[in-house]
Amino acid sequence: MGQGTITEAVMFFDQNHVVKEMMYPEFEAVLDGVVTISDFRNQLVNAAFVEIDGQLMIRAAVLFTIDFDEQGNADKDWNIPLQHLVYAAGLGPDLGAGPIKLACRSQCPVSWHQAQMWDPDMSPDANHLHSLKRAAESNSLGILIDRSYVPPVPVASITAPTLSEPPMLDDDVPTLDAALDFEEPAPAQAAVDEGELENRLSKKFQAAHRNKVANLIKQQRLQIATLKNRFKEEMVQRNRLFQQQQEKLKAELESQRTEMEAQQRQNTTLKQTMKQQLDEFRRSREELTRQLQNIEHDEGQDIASLKAQYEAEMAERLQAATAELQEQVEVRDVEMAYRNELDGQMQEELEELRAKVEEYSLRQSEDVLEDLSHKGVVFVAYHPGVGHITIPLRDIPKYMNHTMSYVSGKCFVSEEIYNQWLRHYESPNCDARTADGSRCGTRLDRVDSPGMYTEGHSNHCEKHRGMSAVEVVKAARQQR
Structure with a gap:
């Protein structure tokens, strides 16, 4: 019997949960701008185009992303041939009706659409494909179930009967002869050799076992590819964040260095000003000394008092000016020391951040290597x-x-x-x-x-x- 009517639908994800479902014609109306989705305004949404048979089993899935604007309208330039991707897709995991056809970022049949695809999380606690399976089985879309469809009995699940005890089969379950695709022997052929029957059964079971192992290997390869892509994306994001933080710290350091250079120039100007004032005081003192000498020559009795008064006045003025300038220089020196200390702290923070990023990258690399080693990957060098x-x-x-x-x-x-x-x-x-x-x-x-x-x-x-x-x-x- 066939697999029944195939229904095309689109399911939208929020993290690893299906939050919205619609038939494919409804999705085409969204793409044409006839219908908007207000729940997805200003969002880049992960979605899945699925084919569901009459028994609510998923037969194919295409994992794609679509952008919505502020009004909830789909991107007008979005153009992914979903049905063509299903036709050219490779095999994926078994969701109950045999391996599905799966197209995602790690397994994209058309390379230029890879940027608009995404990889499923296949971990046991957060599996996107199992979420699709549960959503299909819940039948929120109201798909008509084909009651006349009888799913085939897997050959691997059929137990070979013995000649002394024939198997007891229900009326609705295909018999062993039907599962093995040969007609019931005629009465003249009742004495079929038991060894030949066991040999035919063994070949059927071996073929089913090889198919099962091949499907498991394909599923593991797909999971490894998705893990590698996720690790690369995380590393790119980490490196981008590190570059941004590094640029920010460099800008702050450059700002601090500019301020420190300005303070140094200001201190140099103050020192030059103090030197000029000291030179002016020295010249004034020399001038007053000459005046005192003239006065001493003219008025000998007032020389001592005038000289003492002059020296006291000059000493006081010189001390006040020196103290003021010295205080300004000390303040600038303290500010420069603080700037230097802050510069050192920022350099240490930058080194610590770089060390943390390197440690995180090494830890991520070690985790990936350990995961690959557990999956049987061997590292060989020549x-x-x-x-x-x-x-x-x-x-x-x-x-x-x-x-x-x-x-x-x-x-x-x-x-x-x-x-x-x-x-x-x-x-x-x-x-x-x-x-x-x-x-x-x-x-x-x-x-x-x-x-x-x-x-x-x-x-x-x-x-x-x-x-x-x-x-x-x-x-x-x-x-x-």
């Missing part, structure tokens, strides 16, 4: 001298941070010897220096194993093997 090596998850940080040290440890040699051997392996020529300072360059037999490499022997030709650099130079000069 290096000369050791070949392909399998790297355990716990050694990934060590391998990333100290690659050469890790590889040399696998070769049972030191990192220095491994690097010397690697240079010889890549260029097996004599490294000895001639009298003019150039390399000998004689072609050598390559040593394929780092453990068999000996510096001064494996990288020198027969002529220079065992000779020091001084001896090589002397031998070259003698040959001349």
Whole structure:
């Protein structure tokens, strides 16, 4: 029997819950601007185009996004061929009626529509596809159920009968013969060989098991692809947030630096002003001293009192001016110290923020690597001298941070010897220096194993093997 009438519908999500459902013709009216959806004003909504059969089972799903304006009108430029995507979509999880056809961001048959698609959350506690299944089964759209449709009995769920005890089947359930697609044997064929029957049943069960395993593998690949896309989007968002915070802190630092430079210029101006005033006081004092000398010459008896009065007055004025300027300089120095301290604090905050972002990125990367390791992913690397090596998850940080040290440890040699051997392996020529300072360059037999490499022997030709650099130079000069 067929799968019955197919109903096309559109369901809208709020996080992982279906909040609104409508038939596809109603959705076309929304796209044409005939109907508005006030609940989605100024929102970018995740939606799903689904095909539902007469038994309220989902057969296909296309996960897309659509934008609504301030009045609740759909984006006029939105144009995704939903029905074409269903036709070209790949297989997805089994929602009760076999693997559905699924089109999403990680599994989009038309690449230029990928930006307007989204990936479902397939975790047990928040599964978008299960929400679609529950919404279809609730039948809020009032789909007519096809009562005449009898779903096929999965071959994997049929238990093979024994010859002594035939299975008891209801009238409404397909018999074993119907499930296996062969007619009831004639009376003349009643004595069918039991081994042949078991062999046919075994092939049917094996085919059903292979299909089930293949569907599980496809579902796991889809889930891994969605997790990778989500991780990339989170990292892009984190990096964008970090860049914004970094730009903000840089702007604040630049502002503080500008203010500090202005304070420094102001302090320099004050010091110059104080110096000018001190020079003026000095000149005035010299002038008054000359006047006192003249007065002393004219009026000897009043010199002492005038001199004392002058010195006291000058000392008082000089002390007052000096104290005022000194106080201004101290205030500026305190402000500069505060600015420097605030600048240091902001630098520390910037470093802490950068460290937190790096730590979060490392933690996210470790979580993804651990998840991939649990799913059976093996990390393999190739290096000369050791070949392909399998790297355990716990050694990934060590391998990333100290690659050469890790590889040399696998070769049972030191990192220095491994690097010397690697240079010889890549260029097996004599490294000895001639009298003019150039390399000998004689072609050598390559040593394929780092453990068999000996510096001064494996990288020198027969002529220079065992000779020091001084001896090589002397031998070259003698040959001349």
